[in-house]
Amino acid sequence: MTTPSGTLSVDDGAANTVREIAQQPGLWREVDRLVAASRESLDAFLGPLTARGDLRVVLTGAGTSAYAGQVLQAALAQRLGRRVDAVPTTDLVADPRGCLAEDLPTLLVSFARSGDSPESVAATALADQVLSEVHHLVITCNAQGKLAREHANRPASRVLLMPAAANDRGFAMTSSFTCMTLAALLALGGDAYEGVAGRLADVAEWIIEDGGVDRAVGALVNRAPERIVFLGSGALKGLAGESALKVLELTGGTVVAGAESSLGFRHGPKAVLNERTVVIAYVSNDPYTRQYDRDIVAELSGNLPPGSVVTIAAGAGAGPEGSGADTWTLPGLDDVEDAALALPAVVYAQLMALRSSLARGIRPDDPFPSGEVNRVVQGVILHSLHN
The missing domain is CATH 3.40.50.10490 (Glucose-6-phosphate isomerase like protein; domain 1)
Known part of the structure; x- marks a missing residue:
């Protein structure tokens, strides 16, 4: 992969972004193997849930992770024959009673590159607080993130970790977005996507x-x-x-x-x-x-x-x-x-x-050197929800 000035060097400030775009095909093959190897445990967790006619599936994440849910919503609804909604964590945290107004058995599918953004854990906690029955499928690229650690040993949760390389070091999500989207498609779509x-x-x-x-x-x-x-x-x-x-x-x-x-x-x-x-x-x-x-x-x-x-x-x-x-x-x-x-x-x-x-002479790995926009969002104050 080249740029307008030819092959990239470290001085371009693009080394991470270039590598993370280029590594995607290999990572998708690895995600395919990873989901296949986890098929038995995934089916044991997801099968009893998706068999329920009253199940609602909510796909959630912030920023790029929210777009993963929007890409997947219709396809998964057709495959599962169940209601599937894409609801950003930023909406869910701000208005949990509105976003989760129907107290239905819910599978909350959380997408998170780092799992350390303030809304990631807050969204799952609010769902637990607002709903009578909620199960969590956490798809994340960071085993050490707050979201993964919070749900690692919960009986009503399943953490699906992406390959370590998918935890992008560049500013923008590239391979993390595509790997998590593919993982959800394979995990929830089942045999329909074999070989894809x-x-x-x-x-x-x-x-x-x-x-x-x-x-x-x-x-x-x-x-x-x-x-x-x-x-x-x-x-x-x-x-x-x-x-x-x-x-x-x-x-x-x-x-x-x-x-x-x-x-x-x-x-x-x-x-x-x-x-x-x-x-x-x-x-x-x-x-x-x-x-x-x-x-x-x-x-x-x-x-x-x-x-x-x-x-x-x-x-x-x-x-x-x-x-x-x-x-x-x-x-x-x-x-x-x-x-x-x-x-x-x-x-x-x-x-x-x-x-x-x-x-434009911008360094893709760090396009906001003054820090006004951050790789992991900052400045969010989480407020308590009083029922």
């Missing part, structure tokens, strides 16, 4: 190593866009949110980045467009949903300067004929669900964010 991780890893390796991809991403960044918009539908709307967050984080907020659904963009957010806006549209693998993604691509390609609109899609989802949109491909993945498609797709956004950061 290897296919996703193969495509991600191609994205990272292919010179043509590198040139395409570089050319887009060299346009020096002042605004980048990510669009997607369903699971890919969650991916759009995570992609925009990566650009904001790694560029230290110097590039305005936003996200919306393909249909929702016309309802006000479209006002962000100007001559220096780039739009990245994730195209769904679902034939029905894909129509709406392609419609907005065709519309925006006709209104923005040439080269301003890019689609990221498996082969069947490429931009409409004659739309003028460039297409960055995810070859051989036409038949996978969007929640799985999101994993190699996000690598494009990670590379774009990395290159945009370096192009």
Whole structure:
């Protein structure tokens, strides 16, 4: 993987971020083996819960970890045949009675890179306080984090640890996001995703190593866009949110980045467009949903300067004929669900964010050297909930 100035050196301040983007395919294969080796114990814990018709599954986390839940929500609801909601810890901690208003048997799935952010443990504690029956699946990259230690020996909890390398040292979550998302998909989705991780890893390796991809991403960044918009539908709307967050984080907020659904963009957010806006549209693998993604691509390609609109899609989802949109491909993945498609797709956004950061002279491993934004969030005061 290269940058606008060639191969990275330590002086670029990007060594951790580059390594953590590049290591993802190998880690996904390792996560696949890890979940397979834990299958018996996972099924013993999850099976009796998911068999219950009144179970509610809540996917929770903060920031990037919240987007993991949004990517997974629909796919897991379909696989489990149960109600699945993505609720950020930041919402749950601020309004636990509202977020958990229905006192249903609940499986709270917590995503946390470090498990040390104030909301991580607080969300699980509040769920225990508000609900009559709650079980916890903790998916984390840090065995020594508060969240993992708090739930390690609880009978109503199961901690699923990611490979140690997934505990990203860079500022922004990259491999931690994709590993935790994949782990949840495999753990809760069961046999439906057998063999998928290897296919996703193969495509991600191609994205990272292919010179043509590198040139395409570089050319887009060299346009020096002042605004980048990510669009997607369903699971890919969650991916759009995570992609925009990566650009904001790694560029230290110097590039305005936003996200919306393909249909929702016309309802006000479209006002962000100007001559220096780039739009990245994730195209769904679902034939029905894909129509709406392609419609907005065709519309925006006709209104923005040439080269301003890019689609990221498996082969069947490429931009409409004659739309003028460039297409960055995810070859051989036409038949996978969007929640799985999101994993190699996000690598494009990670590379774009990395290159945009370096192009502006920002150090991706530490884009906020003055400390106004922190790798593990600070400044949160937790307040007691009185029933």
